[in-house]
Amino acid sequence: NICYLFIKDLTLATMCVLLIKAAITALVFQLYCRFNLNSSNAFSVIFSVSYAIGSFYFYVLQMNVLYDALYLLPLVFMALNAFVKKGNNIFLLLSYMLLFFSNFYCTYIVGLVSFGYFIYLLLENKYKIKLFSLYVIVCAISLLCSSLVLLPALSVAFSTTALSDSFIYEFPNILKFLRAFAAGKGRQRRPARGRSGASAAVRR
Numbered sequence: 001n002i003c004y005l006f007i008k009d010l011t012l013a014t015m016c017v018l019l020i021k022a023a024i025t026a027l028v029f030q031l032y033c034r035f036n037l038n039s040s041n042a043f044s045v046i047f048s049v050s051y052a053i054g055s056f057y058f059y060v061l062q063m064n065v066l067y068d069a070l071y072l073l074p075l076v077f078m079a080l081n082a083f084v085k086k087g088n089n090i091f092l093l094l095s096y097m098l099l100f101f102s103n104f105y106c107t108y109i110v111g112l113v114s115f116g117y118f119i120y121l122l123l124e125n126k127y128k129i130k131l132f133s134l135y136v137i138v139c140a141i142s143l144l145c146s147s148l149v150l151l152p153a154l155s156v157a158f159s160t161t162a163l164s165d166s167f168i169y170e171f172p173n174i175l176k177f178l179r180a181f182a183a184g185k186g187r188q189r190r191p192a193r194g195r196s197g198a199s200a201a202v203r204r
Helices: 010-035 042-052 055-058 065-086 089-102 106-122 131-145 146-165 172-202
Strands: none
Touching: 010 042, 010 065, 065 089, 065 106, 065 131, 089 106, 089 131, 089 146, 106 131, 131 146, 131 172
């Protein structure tokens, strides 16, 4: 979001951010296709661009934070493949740290999908079941490293919840409103009658 510091027009800055994120998404997905799916032909490039600017891209135009899940998902998939097949712990640690730093909803969505993908990799490689404990340790370390951002966010969320619980909202009673409205009209009519009577007495 550095574009907002240099571009004064908010609409133009938002479009620049979306275009940059779309380019990053296409690049990361192309790298995933090349190194994990062993596909680097023209079809993989077309598929990467289609993945980057699909229907979800236009759906989250007003909430561009949710778009982070599209480039984080193939990044985490690459990290999981490197973790299971090559034992690369640092790549997985940094990927999950970036995931925890990004957004709560992106962490929830990508975290569930990546866990399912990790279980699939374990079932495919039955001799590496012991990696599950190491995977839990890496996730815990990445969560602790991200606590610098998560703990203040949780404190603000809990304080907001406490304020919302202390705030009591009373639903308006329609009958009371109609009675008060009718009483107000009656009060407005009575002085009008008094004025008409006083003016009649003066005429007499």
